Amino acid sequence: MKFINLTRANEIGANSYLLDFGTDGCLLLDAGMHPRLEGEEATPNLKLLAGYPLQAVLLSHAHHDHIGALPLVLRLQPEAKVFATEATAHIAEALLHNSVEVMLKQRAARNITSYPLYTHREVDQCLQRFEICQPGKEWSLDGLPHPRQESLTFRYHPAGHVLGAVGIEIHHRGRSIFYTGDVSFQDQTLMPQASFPTRAMDVLIVETTRGSQTMPNGATRESELERLAVSIEATFARGGSVLIPVFALGKTQELLAALYFLRKEQRIRRCPIVISGLGKSLSSIYDRLARRSFRLHPGLRLLADIEPQIMDPRKPVEFPPKNRPKIYLISSGMLTENTPSYLVARRLLAREEHSIYFVGYTDPDSPAGRLLATPRGSSVVLHEEAGEEPVLCEVNRFDLTAHAQREDLLHFILCCRPRICVLVHGDPPSLEWFAHQLGTLCPGMKVVIPPPGEPVEL
Numbered sequence: 001m002k003f004i005n006l007t008r009a010n011e012i013g014a015n016s017y018l019l020d021f022g023t024d025g026c027l028l029l030d031a032g033m034h035p036r037l038e039g040e041e042a043t044p045n046l047k048l049l050a051g052y053p054l055q056a057v058l059l060s061h062a063h064h065d066h067i068g069a070l071p072l073v074l075r076l077q078p079e080a081k082v083f084a085t086e087a088t089a090h091i092a093e094a095l096l097h098n099s100v101e102v103m104l105k106q107r108a109a110r111n112i113t114s115y116p117l118y119t120h121r122e123v124d125q126c127l128q129r130f131e132i133c134q135p136g137k138e139w140s141l142d143g144l145p146h147p148r149q150e151s152l153t154f155r156y157h158p159a160g161h162v163l164g165a166v167g168i169e170i171h172h173r174g175r176s177i178f179y180t181g182d183v184s185f186q187d188q189t190l191m192p193q194a195s196f197p198t199r200a201m202d203v204l205i206v207e208t209t210r211g212s213q214t215m216p217n218g219a220t221r222e223s224e225l226e227r228l229a230v231s232i233e234a235t236f237a238r239g240g241s242v243l244i245p246v247f248a249l250g251k252t253q254e255l256l257a258a259l260y261f262l263r264k265e266q267r268i269r270r271c272p273i274v275i276s277g278l279g280k281s282l283s284s285i286y287d288r289l290a291r292r293s294f295r296l297h298p299g300l301r302l303l304a305d306i307e308p309q310i311m312d313p314r315k316p317v318e319f320p321p322k323n324r325p326k327i328y329l330i331s332s333g334m335l336t337e338n339t340p341s342y343l344v345a346r347r348l349l350a351r352e353e354h355s356i357y358f359v360g361y362t363d364p365d366s367p368a369g370r371l372l373a374t375p376r377g378s379s380v381v382l383h384e385e386a387g388e389e390p391v392l393c394e395v396n397r398f399d400l401t402a403h404a405q406r407e408d409l410l411h412f413i414l415c416c417r418p419r420i421c422v423l424v425h426g427d428p429p430s431l432e433w434f435a436h437q438l439g440t441l442c443p444g445m446k447v448v449i450p451p452p453g454e455p456v457e458l
Contacts, residue, residue, distance in 0.1 A: 033068025
């Protein structure tokens with residue numbers, strides 16, 4: 001098998017990986033878009049697909065950094081099928097159409113003439129090529145369950161990351177290859193932990209997002225939720241409101257549910273919770289598929305039971321009055337310029353009573369990363385055109401990650417004892433941590449950090 005890393009750098013970006021099985025076919029694992037870059041630089045290096053006719057694209061889940069370039073791939077590969085879970089297919093429809101709208105706005109605001117990279121029509125055409133696959137069953141590349149005498153088959157396993165997320169097990173002529181995608185080995189509020197096989201594997205392709213960080217000693221998800229509840233109440237007590245920048249997919253729904261239970265247990269007071277329109281659309285999918293997918297609390301209806309307010313993008317951002325505190329649970333999670341969270345953050349920064357709390361991954365070079373690195377009382381530049389702005393509000397981080405803790409991921413690798421372990425989806429320090437640990441603990445295991453664009457024989 002030949003493996004080609006289509007990302008343009010070893011980092012958390014435009015995730016996409018080519019598997020070439022020679023005469024038995026070619027597969028693509030994910031087709032993402034880099035969350036911070038623009039234009040062609042935000043896409044995987046799709047020129048590398050030349051000469052590799054794809055039979056299928058296997059999607060692990062629907063976050064933008066795993067599906068955002070899918071229409072571009074299918075433009076180049078008109079014969080390829082797309083395989084996904086039911087939830088991933090529904091979420092992909094909403095997110096890819098939203099991506100077109102975002103690119104259209106960026107074209108108008110920044111004069112990015114290459115945008116949009118694809119159109120609504122291409123998204124619709126892309127969606128017509130989806131084949132829905134249930135986890136746990138063996139599938140052929142023709143989309144048939146329980147195939148017999150096929151040289152290349154695959155099976156999905158729940159990954160626990162977001163709704164519909166899976167790890168992908170591939171069988172090729174007696175060999176086993178497993179791709180984790182993004183995975184969580186601990187229960188979240190809505191998503192149960194991953195259910196992955198731990199038998200011996202030939203090749204394991206594994207995410208390494210949290211390789212350079214770990215939970216503080218003694219900290220747990222529950223203790224982080226308690227710390228968040230206490231901090232929210234302290235903000236309300238001083239007459240402030242709380243902004244929690246989130247990704248529209250996953251974090252919005254997890255935090256809605258977490259706040260619902262904190263409120264039900266009287267650990268925080270009842271107050272308006274504001275979400276974005278995209279957050280609402282994706283939450284409705286979580287509700288609609290609650291009993292048809294792997295989800296905890298399937299009876300909880302995020303929209304009907306929690307009744308969040310929806311931010312209207314056509315209206316100016318409301319500055320919260322002191323006598324009516326709110327929780328703004330809005331995207332983007334990294335305070336990307338001109339997103340709802342960015343606009344609200346700029347209204348809260350210079351007011352001591354308010355708070356901005358981060359609960360998930362933040363790129364150090366993003367506005368969120370810069371804000372987290374800025375001491376209270378200093379100034380931050382969220383965007384060059386805005387210039388320096390004072391940081392007088394409270395800024396804090398709470399570790400409510402949807403990614404596996406590095407110790408849990410290392411334990412999984414050691415259980416599988418693959419002949420070859422391929423490290424992906426991490427910045428250099430994360431990749432190096434895993435490589436060092438595996439080199440020490442498993443000296444007979446071949447550990448590969450695949451150079452972008454270079455074929456690796458596995």
